[in-house]
Amino acid sequence: MPPPNNNVAAIGRKGSVVQKAPGAKPTKAANKKKDEEEGVDGGDGWDDWTHGKALIKPQDQLELTETELKEEITRILTANNPHAPQNIVRYSFKERSFKSTSVVDQMAVHFVLEGSLLHQDSDEARRLRAKEGLSEGTKTHSEPDEEKPETPEAGEEDRPDSAASKTDKKEPKITNQFNFSERASQTLNNPLRERSCQTEPPPRNVFSATASQENSDMKCSYCLIPSSLKMGKLSKKSTILERMVNQNTFDDVAQDFKYFEDGSDEFRDKEGTLLPLWKFHYDKAKRLSVTALCWNKKYQDLFAVGMGSYDFSKQGRGMLVFYSLKKSAFPEYTYPTPSGVLCLDIHEQHSYLVAVGFYDGCVAVYNLQEEGLEPVYKSTAKTGKHTDPVWQVCWQNDDLDSNHNFYSVSSDGRVVSWTLVKNELVFTDIIRLSVNGAVSEGPEDAQQPSIASGTSFDFHKQIDYLFLVGTEEGKIHKCSKTYSSQFLETYVAHSMAVDAVKWNHFHPKVFISCSSDWTVKIWDHTINTPMFTFDLNAAVGDVAWSPYSSTVFAAVTTDGTVHVFDLDINKYEAICQQLAVGKKKTKLTHIEFNPIHPIIIVGDDRGYVTSLKLSPNLRKKPKAKKGQELPKGPEVEVAKMEKLLSLLREPEQSTV
Amino acid sequence: MAEVEETLKRIQGQKGVQGIIIVNSEGIPIKTTLDYPSTVQYAGLIQQLVMMARSTVREIDPQNDLTFLRVRSKKNEIMIAPDKDYFLIVIQNPSD
Numbered sequence: 001m002p003p004p005n006n007n008v009a010a011i012g013r014k015g016s017v018v019q020k021a022p023g024a025k026p027t028k029a030a031n032k033k034k035d036e037e038e039g040v041d042g043g044d045g046w047d048d049w050t051h052g053k054a055l056i057k058p059q060d061q062l063e064l065t066e067t068e069l070k071e072e073i074t075r076i077l078t079a080n081n082p083h084a085p086q087n088i089v090r091y092s093f094k095e096r097s098f099k100s101t102s103v104v105d106q107m108a109v110h111f112v113l114e115g116s117l118l119h120q121d122s123d124e125a126r127r128l129r130a131k132e133g134l135s136e137g138t139k140t141h142s143e144p145d146e147e148k149p150e151t152p153e154a155g156e157e158d159r160p161d162s163a164a165s166k167t168d169k170k171e172p173k174i175t176n177q178f179n180f181s182e183r184a185s186q187t188l189n190n191p192l193r194e195r196s197c198q199t200e201p202p203p204r205n206v207f208s209a210t211a212s213q214e215n216s217d218m219k220c221s222y223c224l225i226p227s228s229l230k231m232g233k234l235s236k237k238s239t240i241l242e243r244m245v246n247q248n249t250f251d252d253v254a255q256d257f258k259y260f261e262d263g264s265d266e267f268r269d270k271e272g273t274l275l276p277l278w279k280f281h282y283d284k285a286k287r288l289s290v291t292a293l294c295w296n297k298k299y300q301d302l303f304a305v306g307m308g309s310y311d312f313s314k315q316g317r318g319m320l321v322f323y324s325l326k327k328s329a330f331p332e333y334t335y336p337t338p339s340g341v342l343c344l345d346i347h348e349q350h351s352y353l354v355a356v357g358f359y360d361g362c363v364a365v366y367n368l369q370e371e372g373l374e375p376v377y378k379s380t381a382k383t384g385k386h387t388d389p390v391w392q393v394c395w396q397n398d399d400l401d402s403n404h405n406f407y408s409v410s411s412d413g414r415v416v417s418w419t420l421v422k423n424e425l426v427f428t429d430i431i432r433l434s435v436n437g438a439v440s441e442g443p444e445d446a447q448q449p450s451i452a453s454g455t456s457f458d459f460h461k462q463i464d465y466l467f468l469v470g471t472e473e474g475k476i477h478k479c480s481k482t483y484s485s486q487f488l489e490t491y492v493a494h495s496m497a498v499d500a501v502k503w504n505h506f507h508p509k510v511f512i513s514c515s516s517d518w519t520v521k522i523w524d525h526t527i528n529t530p531m532f533t534f535d536l537n538a539a540v541g542d543v544a545w546s547p548y549s550s551t552v553f554a555a556v557t558t559d560g561t562v563h564v565f566d567l568d569i570n571k572y573e574a575i576c577q578q579l580a581v582g583k584k585k586t587k588l589t590h591i592e593f594n595p596i597h598p599i600i601i602v603g604d605d606r607g608y609v610t611s612l613k614l615s616p617n618l619r620k621k622p623k624a625k626k627g628q629e630l631p632k633g634p635e636v637e638v639a640k641m642e643k644l645l646s647l648l649r650e651p652e653q654s655t656v
Numbered sequence: 657m658a659e660v661e662e663t664l665k666r667i668q669g670q671k672g673v674q675g676i677i678i679v680n681s682e683g684i685p686i687k688t689t690l691d692y693p694s695t696v697q698y699a700g701l702i703q704q705l706v707m708m709a710r711s712t713v714r715e716i717d718p719q720n721d722l723t724f725l726r727v728r729s730k731k732n733e734i735m736i737a738p739d740k741d742y743f744l745i746v747i748q749n750p751s752d
Contacts, residue, residue, distance in 0.1 A: 203696065234678075239663060241746050
C-alpha cells in the first residue's frame with residue numbers, strides 16, 4: 001500500500017512526532033488512522049495528494065532545522081509487548097534477595113472466546129456420543145478450523161449424504177439441547193371437494209336469415225331458415241326421407257310386393273290371379289288418360305307414364321310423369337307438355353334419354369339429368385315433324401357415328417328416323433306407307449297413292465333392319481329399314497286399326513297384334529295367317545309379351561279387364577281374367593311387364609296407373625331343360641302349335 | 657329450395673306423420689311442425705342418439721359414416737337423416 005508508506009515518509013519529512021521503536025506500533029496505528037481519515041476525505045483527497053502539496057502544519061509541531069530534518073532515523077519493528085513490564089523483580093527466598101525476572105511474558109491477549117467444540121476423541125465427546133448414539137460424521141465431530149479444506153468439504157458431502165441417509169433411516173433430528181423447542185400442531189384441514197355444475201345452454205334465436213314462405217301448417221314464429229343452410233343436400237335427404245315415409249305408409253303393399261305368393265294357386269288348377277299393389281296418380285294430371293307406359297331398363301323401379309287424351313275433341317295439354325315404386329304418393333319427375341303425349345320410349349343404355357311423341361305430330365327428347373322442364377330436342381314444322389299424331393316411338397342402336405337415333409310412326413303414313421346430331425334433330429323418312437303398297441319418292445306411280453296411317457310398330461330384337469308396322473286399316477306390314485319403296489310382306493290382320501304389334505322376346509319369328517276389333521292375334525312372320533286368335537269381348541287396348549316366358553302374354557281391354565295368357569298351359573283361354581280397376585267405366589289403355597319383378601302396370605283412361613303382382617301360376621317357366629334350352633323350348637312348342645293350328649285353319653275365328 | 661319445401665309438405669301430408677323437425681348443428685330446431693317443448697325435447701335427445709350411433713359406426717370402421725337412422729318403437733317410427741350441418745327428423749305412426 002504505497003500511500004501509507006509515502007505518508008509515513010512524508011510525515012517523517014513534515015516533522016511530526018517521531019516515537020521510538022517500541023512506540024512504533026501505536027504511532028503506526030495513529031498514522032494509519034490519519035491516513036485513512038485523509039484518504040476517506042473522498043477521492044478528492046487522493047487527487048489533492050497527487051497534485052497539490054498543500055502542507056498543513058499543526059500548531060504544536062516541533063520546529064527543526066534543515067539538517068535535523070534530513071537526518072535518517074532508523075526504526076525497528078519488534079514483537080515486544082509495549083505494555084509488558086520490562087523489569088519484573090521477585091524476591092527469591094532461596095537466595096534471600098530480590099531477583100529480576102529475565103524473561104518477561106510478552107504475549108498480549110486481545111480476545112478470548114471459549115468454544116463449544118469438543119474433539120471427537122476426547123472423553124467428554126465420547127461420553128456424549130454414547131449417550132445420544134450418534135454415528136460418525138455428525139456435527140459433534142469437532143473439526144479444528146486449521147484442518148485441510150478437503151475434510152470440511154468431505155464433511156459437507158458427508159452431511160448431505162448423511163442427511164439423506166438420515167431421512168432414510170429416520171434418525172432423530174440433532175437439536176440444541178438447551179433452547180431448541182419443537183412444538184408443532186397440525187390444524188384440521190377440511191377436505192377439498194369440487195362442486196361444479198354445468199348449465200344447459202339456452203336455445204338461441206337466429207335472426208339474420210331469409211324468411212321463407214310459410215303456410216299455416218308450419219309453426220315457425222321463432223325460427224327462420226338460415227341462408228347458410230345447404231338446401232341442395234337437404235333435398236337429397238328429404239327425398240329419401242319421403243321414400244321412407246312412403247314405405248311405412250304402404251308397408252303392407254311393399255311386403256306383398258316382395259314376399260307374397262298366392263298359396264291358393266296350387267288349388268286353382270292352372271289359373272292365376274293378379275294382386276293389386278300400388279296405385280299411382282298425379283293430381284295435376286287429373287283429366288288426362290294414360291297413353292303410354294314404359295319401364296326404365298336400368299332402374300327397374302322407375303317407370304314413365306305419358307298422359308294425354310285419345311279423344312279427338314278433348315285435346316289439350318299433356319304430361320310426362322315418372323314414378324318410382326318406392327314412392328307411390330308422388331311422382332319423381334314431371335314434365336308438362338303443350339300437347340298430349342301419345343307414346344314414349346326410354347333408351348336402353350342411356351336411361352336418362354326419353355323420346356316422346358305428341359298428338360300434334362311433334363317428337364321430342366327429354367334428358368332427365370338436365371334441370372328444366374323443356375325437352376333437349378324438339379322437332380318443328382321445318383325439321384320434319386309429323387302432320388298427324390305420332391303413335392309410336394322407339395330408340396334404336398347408335399348409328400355409325402355413334403349418334404343416338406329413334407324411329408317414329410304416325411298417322412301421316414311416314415316412318416321417320418330421327419338422329420340426335422349435336423344440338424338438332426335430323427330426320428330421315430324411312431318409309432311411306434300407302435294403302436296399296438309402299439310409295440316411292442318420285443311421281444312415277446300412276447296409281448293414286450293413298451296414304452295409310454301407321455298406328456304402331458315394333459322392331460325385331462335380333463334382326464336390326466326388320467320391323468313391323470300396323471296400320472289403321474288393319475294391315476300389318478313387314479318392312480326393312482333399307483328398302484324404302486317396298487314392304488317385305490303384308491298381313492291382313494284386323495278389321496280395325498292395329499293398336500299394338502309386338503315381337504316375341506324369345507322366338508325370332510313370332511309376333512302378336514291386337515286391335516279394337518276385340519281380337520288378339522299371334523303370328524309367325526313367315527306365314528300369312530295368324531296362328532292363334534283370341535277374342536276378348538271388348539276392344540283390346542294393348543298387349544304385351546312377358547320378359548320371362550315366350551308363351552305368356554297379357555292384354556288389356558276397355559272393359560277394365562286384364563287378360564293373361566299362357567299358351568303353354570292353355571291354348572284357347574286366358575289363365576287369368578281379372579278386373580283391375582274399381583270403377584266400371586274405366587278403360588284400360590296400356591300394359592307393361594316389369595323387366596325383373598313379377599309385376600305389371602296398367603294404365604287407364606282416368607290417369608291412374610295400377611301395379612299388379614302376378615301369381616305363381618302366371619309365371620311358370622317352360623319345363624324344358626335349363627340354360628340354352630329356354631329359347632328353343634318355346635320354339636319347339638310354337639312349331640308344335642303351328643302344326644296343330646294348320647289343321648284348324650279353316651275356321652279362322654278360333655274359340656275364345 | 658322450393659322443391660325441398662314441397663317435399664317436406666308432402667311428407668307432412670302423408671298418412672300418420674306426426675311431425676317434422678329440422679335441427680341445426682348446434683341442436684337448435686330451426687323448423688318444426690310440432691309444439692315447442694316437444695320439439696326441443698326431440699332435438700336434444702335425438703342429437704345425442706345420433707352422435708352415439710355415428711361414433712359407433714366410425715369406431716367399427718373409421719372409413720364408414722352414418723347415413724340414416726330409423727328407430728322403430730311400439731307407437732311410432734322416428735326417421736333421422738343426419739348431416740354435418742343439420743338433422744332432419746320425421747316422426748310417423750304408419751298404422752294410424
